[in-house]
Amino acid sequence: MRPEGADFPFDTVLVANRGEIAARVLRTVRALGLRSLVVHHAADAGSPAVRMADGLVEITGSTPTAAYLDAGQIIAKALDAGAQAIHPGYGFLSENADFARKIEAAGMVFVGPAPETIELLGDKVSARDFAAGHGFPIAPSAVEAHDPASFADRIRAIGGPMLIKPAGGGGGKGMRIVRDLARLDEELERARSEAGRYFGDPRLYAERYVERPRHIEVQVLGDAYGEVVHLFERECSLQRRFQKVVEEAPSSTLSDAERERICDAAAGIARAARYRNAGTVEFIHGGDAFYFLEMNTRLQVEHPVTEAITGLDLVAEQLKIAAGRPLGFTQSEITRTGHAVEARIYAEDPARGFTPATGRLLAYSPPAGDGVRVDSGVSEGQDITAAFDPLLAKLVVHGADRREALERAARALSDFVVLGCRTNIGFLKRLLRDPDVLAGALHTDLIAEKPALAADPALSPETLTAVLGAAALSIRTVRDAALAVPPLHAALGDWRN
Amino acid sequence: MRHLFLIGEAEHRAWLTRRGDGFALDLDGVLTTVSIESAAGSRVRLRVGEATHDVVLVTDGDHVHLHLDGEIYQVTYRDPVSRYAEAAAQGLGDLAKAPMPGSVVAVRVSAGDVVIPGQALVVIESMKLEMAINAERAGVVEGVHVAVGETFERDATLVTLAPDKEG
Numbered sequence: 043m044r045p046e047g048a049d050f051p052f053d054t055v056l057v058a059n060r061g062e063i064a065a066r067v068l069r070t071v072r073a074l075g076l077r078s079l080v081v082h083h084a085a086d087a088g089s090p091a092v093r094m095a096d097g098l099v100e101i102t103g104s105t106p107t108a109a110y111l112d113a114g115q116i117i118a119k120a121l122d123a124g125a126q127a128i129h130p131g132y133g134f135l136s137e138n139a140d141f142a143r144k145i146e147a148a149g150m151v152f153v154g155p156a157p158e159t160i161e162l163l164g165d166k167v168s169a170r171d172f173a174a175g176h177g178f179p180i181a182p183s184a185v186e187a188h189d190p191a192s193f194a195d196r197i198r199a200i201g202g203p204m205l206i207k208p209a210g211g212g213g214g215k216g217m218r219i220v221r222d223l224a225r226l227d228e229e230l231e232r233a234r235s236e237a238g239r240y241f242g243d244p245r246l247y248a249e250r251y252v253e254r255p256r257h258i259e260v261q262v263l264g265d266a267y268g269e270v271v272h273l274f275e276r277e278c279s280l281q282r283r284f285q286k287v288v289e290e291a292p293s294s295t296l297s298d299a300e301r302e303r304i305c306d307a308a309a310g311i312a313r314a315a316r317y318r319n320a321g322t323v324e325f326i327h328g329g330d331a332f333y334f335l336e337m338n339t340r341l342q343v344e345h346p347v348t349e350a351i352t353g354l355d356l357v358a359e360q361l362k363i364a365a366g367r368p369l370g371f372t373q374s375e376i377t378r379t380g381h382a383v384e385a386r387i388y389a390e391d392p393a394r395g396f397t398p399a400t401g402r403l404l405a406y407s408p409p410a411g412d413g414v415r416v417d418s419g420v421s422e423g424q425d426i427t428a429a430f431d432p433l434l435a436k437l438v439v440h441g442a443d444r445r446e447a448l449e450r451a452a453r454a455l456s457d458f459v460v461l462g463c464r465t466n467i468g469f470l471k472r473l474l475r476d477p478d479v480l481a482g483a484l485h486t487d488l489i490a491e492k493p494a495l496a497a498d499p500a501l502s503p504e505t506l507t508a509v510l511g512a513a514a515l516s517i518r519t520v521r522d523a524a525l526a527v528p529p530l531h532a533a534l535g536d537w538r539n
Numbered sequence: 540m541r542h543l544f545l546i547g548e549a550e551h552r553a554w555l556t557r558r559g560d561g562f563a564l565d566l567d568g569v570l571t572t573v574s575i576e577s578a579a580g581s582r583v584r585l586r587v588g589e590a591t592h593d594v595v596l597v598t599d600g601d602h603v604h605l606h607l608d609g610e611i612y613q614v615t616y617r618d619p620v621s622r623y624a625e626a627a628a629q630g631l632g633d634l635a636k637a638p639m640p641g642s643v644v645a646v647r648v649s650a651g652d653v654v655i656p657g658q659a660l661v662v663i664e665s666m667k668l669e670m671a672i673n674a675e676r677a678g679v680v681e682g683v684h685v686a687v688g689e690t691f692e693r694d695a696t697l698v699t700l701a702p703d704k705e706g
Binding site for chain 2: 127215223232235236238239268283338389390391393394395397398399402404405407428429431432457458459460462464465467471498501503504505506507508509510511512513514515516517519520521523524525527
């Protein structure tokens with residue numbers, strides 16, 4: 043019996059992604075009674091998504107990443123496998139208008155916005171022009187494409203500090219803060235190189251960098267009939283290298299009046315664009331002002347905190363909207379309960395500047411408990427390689443209030459066992475117990491301004507003895523050396539010195 | 540004589556010795572009895588003096604990974620031979636090493652080039668993060684040990700500078 047699936051104009055959904063988000067989307071596809079397929083490169087063998095899908099579509103490429111970016115191959119194989127809809131997840135092809143268009147041309151449903159909407163809003167520059175044109179606030183900025191020859195001069199005219207961004211980018215990649223405009227040309231060159239390699243588009247734009255800003259974003263849902271609602275905001279100010287590390291809903295830094303203004307602005311932008319799908323409108327909030335930053339026309343990594351406080355399944359909403367159903371609720375029917383926190387588990391070494399880490403997952407055991415959800419992209423035994431981004435899993439915790447959610451999240455992190463590959467778990471725990479974080483005094487430079495949070499903490503003599511004792515007993519050479527010494531001498535305890 | 544262990548960047552010296560039927564750890568002259576009994580799979584019971592800890596422990600060659608009292612530790616046993624060989628190899632700034640595993644995006648120098656401090660030698664990438672590896676001192680490039688597209692592990696030597704004659 044498929045009580046829900048029976049209403050869908052498609053019965054087989056292919057997930058064109060990998061890692062935790064592929065597993066997340068598959069979970070809902072299956073819960074709705076639809077048949078689930080997932081693409082996968084050989085590098086992802088043994089991952090949770092590959093294990094849970096009803097069917098697998100193997101893809102190949104010159105690199106693993108190239109396979110997941112190969113729109114033509116994915117569409118051809120999706121058709122062969124009987125897919126009628128494609129969910130793109132986030133990253134990879136999720137904001138590629140051409141991919142969406144080709145899926146529709148092939149007679150399948152793209153679980154996302156209309157291709158023209160992706161072009162309008164997915165391009166940061168046209169999205170900013172669109173928002174400004176409809177009266178929403180944007181930061182002082184210079185766009186390279188408007189006049190490439192004068193780009194650097196126009197940046198200098200605005201004055202520092204400036205933030206350089208790829209026009210076709212996202213996820214913080216290729217972004218640079220330039221405080222010393224004497225280094226501008228050099229920074230532009232590096233940003234252009236990264237933009238070209240990551241996004242196939244070297245064009246840049248620059249905007250005034252707000253010092254110690256907050257990053258607030260608003261979840262919206264729009265259906266095919268022009269109806270748009272917001273699902274409140276997410277606080278995403280805790281970042282390293284422009285990438286979010288911890289997200290919350292609601293934001294503790296907004297007053298109720300500010301919350302209403304920012305959520306209404308987000309819904310207004312989406313409504314003006316006749317936006318269809320789940321989407322996220324991002325803002326920079328500094329002092330009393332907020333500026334439109336960009337709109338992400340896809341599911342967001344941190345969507346589970348919104349699910350936790352609203353009780354909605356955003357992937358189910360995306361699929362219903364793609365199926366042509368009208369929204370099942372009005373703005374006033376959407377309520378929020380309690381507070382939710384997400385902590386991103388990254389394969390990286392915080393003590394070495396958050397540089398990526400690799401290794402085999404020798405033990406992997408996520409926490410469980412009241413209000414605890416873990417979206418994992420990896421399984422025990424899997425190799426973590428440098429081929430993909432470092433997100434291993436997301437811990438999402440819901441509590442009655444912010445304090446309870448933060449403390450529950452910190453405790454859950456203590457129970458999170460990941461052995462064999464360095465992660466940021468210890469760092470996240472210190473971050474969630476930082477006095478400024480507990481007080482809600484968040485801004486995007488907080489992590490960079492507190493290097494002690496990232497450093498390996500000094501060990502107490504008791505802990506050091508326990509850790510070295512366990513290690514010494516586990517290393518054969520060390521044990522053999524102990525056994526080689528006659529016990530009488532060893533018992534004296536001081537002959538070695 | 541002491542065994543050398545690394546936890547993060549910190550080096551620790553300790554010795555394991557027999558104590559009755561079991562073992563004791565000697566850390567800075569303080570002896571503490573230690574024992575491990577396995578529970579299920581990688582879950583073990585660690586006794587340290589009077590204290591008992593439920594630990595998840597996995598050994599991988601010279602690396603011991605453990606989850607102890609809510610924290611994760613990675614301990615590396617350094618055997619003396621490789622350690623002294625490395626220490627004797629070259630002085631500070633002669634080796635440009637990889638701070639992370641990854642692949643080579645660009646090689647900016649070749650053998651014989653004169654470089655200044657801060658000059659980019661190679662550009663590497665890992666998990667979509669691009670990073671320039673710069674010269675730590677002025678000198679002459681002795682060898683470039685990687686090519687564009689090549690992958691490497693953390694701490695791999697990417698570029699060597701000729702020994703500084705004044706140093």
